[in-house]
Amino acid sequence: MCFSRVASAKENTRQQYIEIWKEEAVYQMVLSGVPASITLAQGILESRDGNSRLAKEGNNHFGIKCHSDWDGKRIFEDDETRNECFRQYKNARESFDDHSNFLKKPRYSKLFELDPDDYEGWAKGLRDCGYATNPDYAKLLIRIIEENDLEQYDKEGMEYAKNNEVPARDDRAPQVNLPSQETPKNKKRHRQIEDGARQEIDISNNYEILLSENNIKYVIVKEGETKESIARDIDLNVWIVNKFNDFASSTVVQPGDIVYLQPKRSKSQQETYTVQEGDTWFGISQKLGLKLKQLYKVNASDANETLTPGVAIRLKRT
Numbered sequence: 001m002c003f004s005r006v007a008s009a010k011e012n013t014r015q016q017y018i019e020i021w022k023e024e025a026v027y028q029m030v031l032s033g034v035p036a037s038i039t040l041a042q043g044i045l046e047s048r049d050g051n052s053r054l055a056k057e058g059n060n061h062f063g064i065k066c067h068s069d070w071d072g073k074r075i076f077e078d079d080e081t082r083n084e085c086f087r088q089y090k091n092a093r094e095s096f097d098d099h100s101n102f103l104k105k106p107r108y109s110k111l112f113e114l115d116p117d118d119y120e121g122w123a124k125g126l127r128d129c130g131y132a133t134n135p136d137y138a139k140l141l142i143r144i145i146e147e148n149d150l151e152q153y154d155k156e157g158m159e160y161a162k163n164n165e166v167p168a169r170d171d172r173a174p175q176v177n178l179p180s181q182e183t184p185k186n187k188k189r190h191r192q193i194e195d196g197a198r199q200e201i202d203i204s205n206n207y208e209i210l211l212s213e214n215n216i217k218y219v220i221v222k223e224g225e226t227k228e229s230i231a232r233d234i235d236l237n238v239w240i241v242n243k244f245n246d247f248a249s250s251t252v253v254q255p256g257d258i259v260y261l262q263p264k265r266s267k268s269q270q271e272t273y274t275v276q277e278g279d280t281w282f283g284i285s286q287k288l289g290l291k292l293k294q295l296y297k298v299n300a301s302d303a304n305e306t307l308t309p310g311v312a313i314r315l316k317r318t
Contacts (some may be wrong), residue, residue: 017049022153023167030166032100033112033237036153037119038126050092053077056091059089062099063132075177080133081306094178103307111283113249116239117154119145160304161240204280207234208259212289214269217261221253230259236305246285246292264291268315290315 012020021043025036044062055058058075062236066085067073088318090094103111114121123141124199131137145151160166185197207219207230228246231238242249244260253259268290275284280302285292296302298314306314 010052012049014044014049017044017047018148018150020050024093024169026160027132027167028096028100028248029116029170030240031161031237032104033098033116034103035119035122037114037155038141039096039151040148040153041119041123041141041152042099042126043096044144045140052287054086054122055092057088058086058087059095061092061095062102064098064102065094107255112237112239117151117219119151119154141162153190158243161237161243170272193315212260214265214289216264216289218289219259219261221255221257221259223253223255225253227251227253234261236261237241246282259285260289266291266294267317270315272312273315274312275309277309279307279309281305281307284313288315 006151018040019173020042022036025039025043028034029036043050043061046052050056050061054063054075058077063079064087065079066087070087074085075088076083077086077173078084079086087095087098089098096212099118108125108131111122111125111129114125116234120138120142123138123145126132126141127138129134134140209217209219212218219234222228227241227245228238231241232251241259241261242251243246244263245251245258247253248265264285268288270288273288281301282292284290284307285295295315296312298317
């Protein structure tokens with residue numbers, strides 16, 4: 001992957017490419033968990049800002065080869081060997097969809113254990129998992145991200161996830177080129193969210209959706225379920241479920257556990273809570289739908305402090 005440059009008078013600039021595809025990258029992040037910065041940086045690198053032959057003639061922005069499981073159209077290009085087979089798409093959006101799906105292969109599974117805004121970890125992981133043969137692949141991606149402030153789109157994606165929403169998506173493929181006066185190189189644009197531009201993530205009818213006392217949707221884990229299976233069934237990414245519930249990537253849920261489908265609250269209606277036998281900080285956080293870091297903060301405590309049954313802990317600042 002990564003192809004030689006052929007000059008053209010009508011090439012997109014890097015900033016134009018970012019402007020065209022930043023919203024799609026955020027959309028893909030919310031649905032798939034792939035950081036928007038990584039999607040954009042890979043698209044920039046693999047397609048030469050959308051100017052490569054594969055991008056222009058095959059709508060292939062990520063240099064994904066055919067492989068044995070591909071039954072779609074094909075386009076051929078010299079890479080490591082002559083006349084190699086690459087996937088061809090109806091439009092560039094299909095390329096972005098396929099890129100997200102491609103990274104769900106088992107060989108890339110460890111990447112999804114990383115924080116969604118850890119673009120350095122993702123870049124190094126892609127290199128280590130063999131996405132590209134260039135030993136400097138991670139350095140190239142990180143440089144592109146940092147030189148173009150692409151991490152801002154990870155923050156945007158995480159904000160959607162925090163609010164249990166996905167961006168509305170225009171199904172029409174964007175234009176290949178933008179007007180020449182578009183966005184000066186160093187100008188940062190922050191997309192304004194108009195009324196109705198967000199939509200709630202759909203929740204599967206296979207679950208009984210319960211509502212906590214502080215109005216947070218949740219489900220109860222049943223026998224044989226995992227947080228991964230629940231996330232998949234309700235069309236959320238597991239990293240979003242982890243974030244909503246203060247789960248570590250290694251957390252294993254048990255039958256009867258609560259799994260929140262929306263962020264826990266930062267504030268409580270109650271002033272205090274009396275510790276019961278067997279309570280933990282995390283257990284109280286889940287029981288009350290209160291963010292764990294907030295619980296620690298108002299009690300000037302941390303996970304290492306032992307809880308004593310019968311003692312009242314604070315739930316909000318007095």
